[in-house]
Amino acid sequence: MSDVLEQIKTVDKPVLISFGICPFVQRSAILMNVKGQAFERINIDLANKPDWFLELVPTGKVPALVINELCLDTNEGNDIRQEVLFESAIINEFLDEQYGDPLLPANALEKARQRSWVAFAENLIFLQYQLMKAETEAAYVDLNNQLLNELIKLKPVAGKPYFDGKQFSLVDAAFAPLFTRMQWLPEITSDLADIAAKDYKGEVDKGSNSTEHSDDVLRLIKWMEHLRTLPDVVNSVDDDFSKAFEIYFKQFNSFVISKTLNAA
Secondary structure, three states: OOHHHHHHHOOOOOEEEEOOOOHHHHHHHHHHHHHOOOOEEEEOOHHHOOHHHHHHOOOOOOOEEEEEEEEOOOOOOOEEEEEEEEOHHHHHHHHHHHOOOOOOOOOHHHHHHHHHHHHHHHHHHHHHHHHHHOOOHHHHHHHHHHHHHHHOOOOOOOOOOOOOOOOOOHHHHHHHHHHHHHHHOHHHHHHHHHHHHHHHOOOOOOOOOHHHHHHHHHHHHHHHHHHHHOHHHHOOOOOOHHHHHHHHHHOOOOHHHHHHHHHO
């Protein structure tokens, strides 16, 4: 067994195995921050995955969460039981059940509804990733419009800071990484504001009351900004996150990153 695996086995708090700019890792870091649960973070290079990681995590993907539990055995003495969890949605449900008051509703229908939105967030994260990798302005515009059309399907509740109301939920944790990365996509927020303004003026035919649709979009903008600036979200990434993010996407000749760096 490698030295790293031996070291991980001695840690008495959750160990989050991470790639520094991964949005799915950020989901779990956000939730542990919200729960006030201390954890240790180990970043790896996904382009050169260490052998100890591949030995530990069967999927070879991040995030992975390592939990060490002390097992009491009167015959053989105390031993450490180590469990490895993978897939961010599953990790976050474990974290929700294990630490602090649960955020996922007890009602089966409400629970399933939140899980549905968590799954929807994954689709948007992958779409945003493709948008960040787009090499040409034409590809960028096309993917930007696709992401915009998906975002306006989100309808946070009225007059509340979070998706479902006053309490942070697993849905908020799922979408917050998407909104963190919107700092490189300011056109999205501008386009959303334009949609709301045109709806109020009756310039966009949505097949429903335009004022109601505008209110939905304005709530979406407010929710995005609230989550993006929440301390538990801001502190869920490394200090060099922005630099690492730009370096990563620069290697793909990203249109967005080139535009950002040229404007700096």
